[in-house]
Amino acid sequence: MADRLSAALAALPERLGWHVTLSASALALGLAIALPLGIAAARNPRLKWISLGAAGLVQTIPSLALLALFYPVLLLLSGLAVKVLGHGFPALGFLPSLLALTLYSMLPILRNAAAGVSGVDPAVVEAARGVGMTDRQRLWRVELPLAAPVIMAGVRTAAVWTIGAATLSTPVGQTSLGDYIFSGLQTEDWVAVLVGCAASAGLALIVDGLLGLIEGGVARREPKRLWAGGVGLLIGLLAALGPLAGAALSHGKPAYVIGAKNFSEQYILAELMAGKLEAGGATVQRRVNLGSVIAYRALASGEIDAYVDYSGTLWANILNRTDNPGRQVVLDTLRKDLKARDGVVLLAPLGFENAYALAMRRDRAEALGVKTLADLAAKAPQLTMGGDLEFFSRPEWAAVVKAYGLSFKSKRQFQPTFMYRALESREADVISAFSSDGRIAADDLVLLGDPKGALPPYDAVILVSPKRAGDQRLLDALTPLSGSIDVKAMQAANYAVDRDTGKKSPAEAAGLLAR
């Protein structure tokens, strides 16, 4: 418990620093756009209708989806920029997070600015015109000072929203306090989840308090409060940015970026690869919790240098193939086609498979007499199927359904962690499991056979970005990993991270594999 906590706290300066940088930038940008727009909207009913409608619409998009949507858009724009200007920009990480959060922060500022300015007593507005103020003087000397408390209240709301939503920037590759929550949820490291939530909530409370001080100062015309709030914010900002600036100055740019998707095995393998590189004296940055497709695109565009993917996943998602010509043909075709398509280099398989397989509790499978997917087809109409968040939309699911004619009573989606719990609590009878998952052995689950070969092979392979294809240092560090991990070793390492007691960190589990 204590070492979990100290491990979590060690990452705090970097994550908090990025969280503050991201939220503050988004808020500043949101303010710069929404404030003038809100003031203009107060004078123009049509603009008010349009802008508030648009901002309201953005608000209805779930924030996680909004963040995810910016990635393909930026990728497209970056591609255009490469064609037109000769160089692109990173579509992953800070930029999509910044844009999505900026949009997200705009509604309360816009709404309050419009309401604040149009809510100024008409008699006072007429007096301002009567004494000879120009429109601009009226705005700066009368309307804005009088609307300031309402506007500040909007800024406070926006700040709290933005800080909360910034935790969702983790899946698009931006370091934030969300790293604690996403990784912690995945590895059932509740200490990390709590640290992430507490840090994010604490930050929101402090910022809200300081902005409240400014709001009070503005409303009661007490410059002291206003200054106290402003200085507090500035000190907080500098304190949060300090470690980032220090790190940037002392290290310079990290030499390599290792990516990982959002589950324990990926964290462990990323640590394993990073460890090999660091042992050779290189600096390595980790970008974990990437979405499945985002990880490949990020590699192809050179935003990450290497990560581990699975042959069946690449086969279905990148090459859009639904057939299953056998393990070796799949690997050979992938090596050739990925190189030709994106310049991506596929190193030799690591030695284990993390295949999609349907799993059941042993006692339940035996009671129903189910050993294979063919047996399952007969019983499926009375059973509930639990899948991870992407399984039901994957071609593997379609292939299994087609090959065996599966039709379940109901289907439910779970975070992988909760999927196993659901099996235990009988909320699901069958789940989509991963063959390298440590919980299969630990929970005494059986994997159902696939006599028709509907599920493709899922050999774990290291992929290297086009720009590192000829990087000897990287290749020398990673190539020896080929064939070095069998499924038992991977299951054990995964279980070390996923189990409830005596948990290990992904880096410690990577140490088990390296031996």
Added chain:
Amino acid sequence: MTEAIVLDQVSKTYGGQAVLAPTSLTIAKGRFVALVGGSGAGKTTLLKLMNGLSTPSTGRVLLDGADIAGKPGPELRRGIGYVFQEIGLFPHMTVGQNIGVTPDLLGWSAEEIATRTDELLDLVALPREVAGRAPSQLSGGQRQRVGVARALAARPSILLMDEPFGALDPVTRAALADDVRALHERLGLTTVMVTHDVGEALLLADEVVVMAGGKLRAHAPPRELLAGHPDPVVADLIAAPRRQAERLAELARG
């Protein structure tokens, strides 16, 4: 006699609806003129045309012989005093800052403004120490005194007032009206006041303009109007306060 304000065939239409029929009116320098009539008569519209708060749909407005269309509105209004019923003191400024707002816009120095503020507080019979207070700390009558002081701060020669005493109690109202009339004399102002109180207009003004239905129906000194007018609308309007005054006089005689 020189002309301070000339309205030359001005009219005003809002969204296709005529609120003021083409009207001409000449006001000589130094006169105190009251605009009277029921609500919707067009008297406030007429007043706002004089300082450009409203622009005429047709016709032109001349101040001291010059067409006001040739001058930007804000610049024009800094040279004209304006007082209205809602007073409209700026709640985020002190009384002193409110009074000094037009001089500040005109770029007067801080000392000039401070001296002028003291002068004006004396002029409207308010203690000088109210300068540092917020408008919300004053009574309604005091606030309208500040409103008058603000209007006079930049030494305008024309003072426009839109129902200036409408929101005040009768005692305060009478006192402030007398004070404003005295200021008008002392400062040699040309004053135009909109009011719906015909009695007040007859007692205070040199000339009374009667408006009804967006048209100017009469323009004459009070005594002449009291003597009778051929237009029944005007006659009715004047007759009411006159009857009241006669009944009061009867009552006083016993």
